[in-house]
Amino acid sequence: MRVVLAPMEGVIDDLMREILSEINPYDLVVTEFVRVINQLLPEKVYHKLCPELRNGGLTASGTPVRIQLLGQHPQVMAENAQRAVELGSCGVDANFGCPAKMVNRSNGGAVLLQYPDKIHDIVKAMRDAVPADQPVTAKIRLGYEDKSLFMENAIAVYEAGATELAIHARSKTDGYKPPAYWEYITEVRERLPIPIIANGEIWNSDDAKRCMAVTGCDSIMLGRGAMSLPNLAATIKGVEAPYTWSQTLNLLLNYTQKQLVNKKIDYYPARVKQWFTYLNKQYPEADVLFRELRVLKTAEGIIAILEKAHEQQLATNG
Numbered sequence: 001m002r003v004v005l006a007p008m009e010g011v012i013d014d015l016m017r018e019i020l021s022e023i024n025p026y027d028l029v030v031t032e033f034v035r036v037i038n039q040l041l042p043e044k045v046y047h048k049l050c051p052e053l054r055n056g057g058l059t060a061s062g063t064p065v066r067i068q069l070l071g072q073h074p075q076v077m078a079e080n081a082q083r084a085v086e087l088g089s090c091g092v093d094a095n096f097g098c099p100a101k102m103v104n105r106s107n108g109g110a111v112l113l114q115y116p117d118k119i120h121d122i123v124k125a126m127r128d129a130v131p132a133d134q135p136v137t138a139k140i141r142l143g144y145e146d147k148s149l150f151m152e153n154a155i156a157v158y159e160a161g162a163t164e165l166a167i168h169a170r171s172k173t174d175g176y177k178p179p180a181y182w183e184y185i186t187e188v189r190e191r192l193p194i195p196i197i198a199n200g201e202i203w204n205s206d207d208a209k210r211c212m213a214v215t216g217c218d219s220i221m222l223g224r225g226a227m228s229l230p231n232l233a234a235t236i237k238g239v240e241a242p243y244t245w246s247q248t249l250n251l252l253l254n255y256t257q258k259q260l261v262n263k264k265i266d267y268y269p270a271r272v273k274q275w276f277t278y279l280n281k282q283y284p285e286a287d288v289l290f291r292e293l294r295v296l297k298t299a300e301g302i303i304a305i306l307e308k309a310h311e312q313q314l315a316t317n318g
C-alpha cells in the first residue's frame with residue numbers, strides 16, 4: 001500500500017509536511033501548487049515553497065517531496081517542470097483540479113478538465129522536458145461542471161506519458177461535499193495500465209479500506225483527513241492507534257515550538273485556528289478549546305491555552 005499526503009494550498013506547507021511525515025509513514029508528499037503563468041520562475045520561488053529542495057528533495061524524516069505546478073501553457077509548464085526537477089524535486093506533478101475562481105478565470109486548474117487535448121499537451125510537454133527516470137504525474141478531478149469527460153481526461157494524461165495519476169473523485173461543481181464518487185476511479189484503474197492514486201473522503205482506516213476495495217487501487221492520497229487525525233496514515237498502515245486528544249495536543253505544542261524557532265510567530269495564530277477547524281471533526285475536545293482560542297489574536301495567548309489544556313490532560317490521564 002502507498003499513502004500520499006495531498007497538496008493543500010495554504011494548509012500543508014513545509015512545516016506541516018515536516019510534522020506529518022515525521023509521525024506517519026508517508027510514501028510521498030506533494031507541495032502546494034506553484035502558479036505558473038507565462039515565465040520560467042526564479043529558483044527562489046521554488047526554494048521558498050519547497051525548502052526541502054536543500055535537503056535532497058526529502059522532508060527532515062526522509063519522505064520524498066514532489067513539487068506541484070499549476071498552469072495552462074505547455075511550454076512554460078515544461079520549463080518549470082525541468083527546473084523543479086533540476087533543483088531536486090522528486091518528480092513533478094500537474095494540477096488539474098483547483099476550483100479557485102481566480103485560477104480558473106486565467107484558464108488554470110479545474111477549468112482545463114473541459115479540454116482533454118490541452119491536458120494532454122501540458123503533460124506531454126512536461127514529460128518531454130523531464131529526464132525519463134523522474135516521475136511526471138497529474139492530479140485531476142472527475143470533471144468541471146459534470147463528470148462526462150472523466151475518462152477522456154484520464155486517457156489524455158496516460159497518453160501524454162504520465163507516470164501516475166491521482167484522482168480526486170469529485171467534479172469541480174461537487175466542491176468538497178461528500179460523497180466522493182470512488183466508483184469512477186475504479187473504471188479508470190481498470191482501463192489504464194499506470195498506477196492510479198485514489199483521493200477523496202478518507203477520514204479513517206475503514207474509509208481507506210473501503211476506498212481501496214471499491215477502486216482496486218493500492219495507492220491512496222489523504223487531504224483533510226490527514227489534518228483532522230494527524231497520524232491517519234500510520235493508522236491506515238496499521239502501525240499505530242489513532243492519536244488520543246492528549247497526543248494531538250502534544251503535537252500542537254511541538255508544532256508551536258517549531259513555528260517559534262522558524263520565527264513565523266505572526267502567522268501562527270491563523271494557522272493554529274485553521275488546524276483546529278480540521279481537528280474539530282475528529283476530537284470533541286478540540287471544539288471546546290477552539291471556542292476559547294478563536295478570539296485570541298496573539299501567539300502568547302493561544303500558547304497559554306494549549307499548555308493549560310495539555311497539563312489538564314496529563315493530570316486527568318496520569
Ligand SMILES: Cc1cc2nc3c(=O)[nH]c(=O)nc-3n(C[C@H](O)[C@H](O)[C@H](O)COP(=O)(O)O)c2cc1C
Nearest residue numbers: 006007008009032033095139168200201222223224
Ligand atoms: C484548503 C485546500 C487546499 C487545497 N490545495 C490543493 C492544491 O494546492 N493542489 C491540489 O492538487 N489539490 C488541492 N486541494 C485538494 C486536495 O488535495 C484533495 O484533493 C481534496 O481535499 C480531497 O481529498 P480529501 O477528501 O482527502 O480532503 C486542496 C484542498 C483543500 C481543502
